[in-house]
Amino acid sequence: MTLKVLCPRRFGDSRGWFSETWNRARLEAAGIAIDFCQDNHSLSQPQGTLRGLHFQAPPFAQTKLVRCLRGRIFDVAVDIRRGSPTCGQWVGLELSAENGKQLLIPAGYAHGFVTLEPDCEIAYKVDAYYSAECDGGVAWDDPAIGIDWPLDGTEPVLSDKDRALPGLEALVIDFPYDGNPLGPLKEISV
Numbered sequence: 001m002t003l004k005v006l007c008p009r010r011f012g013d014s015r016g017w018f019s020e021t022w023n024r025a026r027l028e029a030a031g032i033a034i035d036f037c038q039d040n041h042s043l044s045q046p047q048g049t050l051r052g053l054h055f056q057a058p059p060f061a062q063t064k065l066v067r068c069l070r071g072r073i074f075d076v077a078v079d080i081r082r083g084s085p086t087c088g089q090w091v092g093l094e095l096s097a098e099n100g101k102q103l104l105i106p107a108g109y110a111h112g113f114v115t116l117e118p119d120c121e122i123a124y125k126v127d128a129y130y131s132a133e134c135d136g137g138v139a140w141d142d143p144a145i146g147i148d149w150p151l152d153g154t155e156p157v158l159s160d161k162d163r164a165l166p167g168l169e170a171l172v173i174d175f176p177y178d179g180n181p182l183g184p185l186k187e188i189s190v
Contacts, residue, residue: 005188006065008102038129041123063105067123079181081175084182089145
């Protein structure tokens with residue numbers, strides 16, 4: 001599976017709008033068949049809060065569908081599949097309550113985001129349950145990856161856990177490579 005940007009349709013009138021953010025039948029028709037089992041919701045209050053780069057190792061590796069419910073974030077996925085020709089490369093895009101875009105991140109990618117304004121709420125679906133034993137991460141500022149975080153010269157707000165994450169070279173897990181290298185993000189209207 002490759003990274004995809006899902007753009008749910010919005011139906012609006014004078015009251016606002018309505019959108020189906022996940023429709024199994026419509027997504028399966030678009031070639032996306034995922035059995036999500038858990039929904040997560042987070043609030044990041046200070047602007048510049050950076051969470052990540054996180055992943056779950058096999059056998060609890062997760063595919064994630066990430067969206068921003070309030071505010072704006074710069075969302076990032078990093079290919080961490082050792083057999084991939086794009087291992088260590090990243091993509092990022094702005095997710096916001098206003099644009100309604102969602103990033104579909106397959107297992108084998110580390111995920112993180114930075115808030116672009118205060119009080120951002122993020123929701124994401126996953127297809128495997130959380131496992132503390134399989135919880136892992138990569139340093140947000142690993143120079144081998146070189147993510148261009150939009151921090152405007154300010155230091156990010158980090159958890160102690162995220163501050164201590166190792167670089168990509170220190171990872172000992174090996175995600176299987178499915179033959180789909182990281183490529184340009186493709187938007188799919190759903």
